[in-house]
Amino acid sequence: MKFAMIGAGAMGLRYGILLQEAGNDVTFIDTWQPHIDKIREQGGVYVMRDHKDRHLTKIKLETPETYDDDPDMLIFFTKQMQLEDYLKRCEHFFNDRQYAFTCMNGMGHIEKLQKYFADDKIIGGTALIATVLPGPGEVDFMGKRGAGMMNMCPLNEKPDDMCYQLFNELKKAQMNPTLTNDFTGTLMTKVIFNSVINTICTMFEIPMGEFGNFKGAYQMGRQLIDEAYDICARAGIHLVSTRDEEMAALDHNTRIDMPLHYPSMYQDMIKDRPTEVDYINGYIANLGRKYHYEAATHLFVTQAVHLAEYHRQNE
Numbered sequence: 001m002k003f004a005m006i007g008a009g010a011m012g013l014r015y016g017i018l019l020q021e022a023g024n025d026v027t028f029i030d031t032w033q034p035h036i037d038k039i040r041e042q043g044g045v046y047v048m049r050d051h052k053d054r055h056l057t058k059i060k061l062e063t064p065e066t067y068d069d070d071p072d073m074l075i076f077f078t079k080q081m082q083l084e085d086y087l088k089r090c091e092h093f094f095n096d097r098q099y100a101f102t103c104m105n106g107m108g109h110i111e112k113l114q115k116y117f118a119d120d121k122i123i124g125g126t127a128l129i130a131t132v133l134p135g136p137g138e139v140d141f142m143g144k145r146g147a148g149m150m151n152m153c154p155l156n157e158k159p160d161d162m163c164y165q166l167f168n169e170l171k172k173a174q175m176n177p178t179l180t181n182d183f184t185g186t187l188m189t190k191v192i193f194n195s196v197i198n199t200i201c202t203m204f205e206i207p208m209g210e211f212g213n214f215k216g217a218y219q220m221g222r223q224l225i226d227e228a229y230d231i232c233a234r235a236g237i238h239l240v241s242t243r244d245e246e247m248a249a250l251d252h253n254t255r256i257d258m259p260l261h262y263p264s265m266y267q268d269m270i271k272d273r274p275t276e277v278d279y280i281n282g283y284i285a286n287l288g289r290k291y292h293y294e295a296a297t298h299l300f301v302t303q304a305v306h307l308a309e310y311h312r313q314n315e
């Protein structure tokens with residue numbers, strides 16, 4: 001399959017390089033100039049796995065303005081706040097035949113994609129796959145080959161041939177995909193998951209295991225989970241896990257799967273980049289307002305992360 005990977009950051013590189021290694025034609029499209037310059041100067045990207053086995057991998061890299069091809073599938077892996085700009089700059093190579101797929105965190109991106117792609121061409125998903133971009137031109141795939149898992153679902157909840165083809169290519173690339181049948185429920189379940197781990201670890205600048213092993217972790221997590229689940233119930237969103245299953249997944253992920261990992265929200269904050277908190281906890285709180293529910297804890301932690309960003313910027 002011919003892919004255009006829009007956003008060649010941590011996740012774009014991980015998905016794109018693994019799809020390329022599985023035999024697909026992948027072109028990466030990015031706008032961060034120091035990253036583009038470094039990749040061109042090195043003749044590729046330095047790829048590591050858990051900080052080890054650093055090796056150069058050749059990739060095809062373009063900017064939105066220089067890319068002029070017709071891929072079957074566009075994969076979007078930008079940060080939420082970058083997506084609008086990427087869409088505008090890439091619009092010249094979009095057409096009705098193409099599909100748009102994304103596993104970005106947070107919410108807000110689907111509405112933006114809908115301005116450019118028909119609903120039956122949008123496939124959304126979530127990724128429980130940790131990847132770090134230590135600096136321009138290098139990427140660290142956390143976990144062994146085949147580590148992590150992901151969910152995917154077409155926006156119209158009717159998987160077609162292209163959706164199955166994508167699923168098969170992701171499977172060959174060892175991304176461990178599961179095809180689900182509830183679009184909003186799939187995405188929101190992950191938003192809620194991130195609203196606990198990403199946010200708390202960013203506020204306190206701690207790795208995930210430190211939160212998971214803290215004796216008050218259950219109470220803190222449960223409060224955020226309960227608010228979010230109450231809101232989703234009012235909004236008629238069917239989450240793919242029960243509250244208890246979500247709590248168990250949080251516990252397993254933080255203490256067992258990735259205790260040493262710092263979530264991507266933290267990685268942004270320490271690089272003085274804006275975080276996605278408004279699209280995660282902020283999104284949940286705004287959804288609550290629509291249904292006359294005051295998500296006090298989500299509102300509080302949204303501002304707490306902004307305070308942490310502000311503190312960093314003023315250091």
Ligand code: NAD
Binds near residue numbers: 035077127130
């Ligand atoms: P990323 O920040 O690594 O890359 C996104 C874009 O930002 C790329 O275009 C990249 O070139 C650019 N960029 C990276 N560092 C920059 C800097 N210092 N200054 C300016 N531009 C910079 O983002 P990501 O981690 O690939 O995340 C993409 C989406 O996937 C997000 O929604 C994220 O929440 C989600 N996600 C990430 C992970 C993860 O482990 N990284 C896991 C699951 C989901």
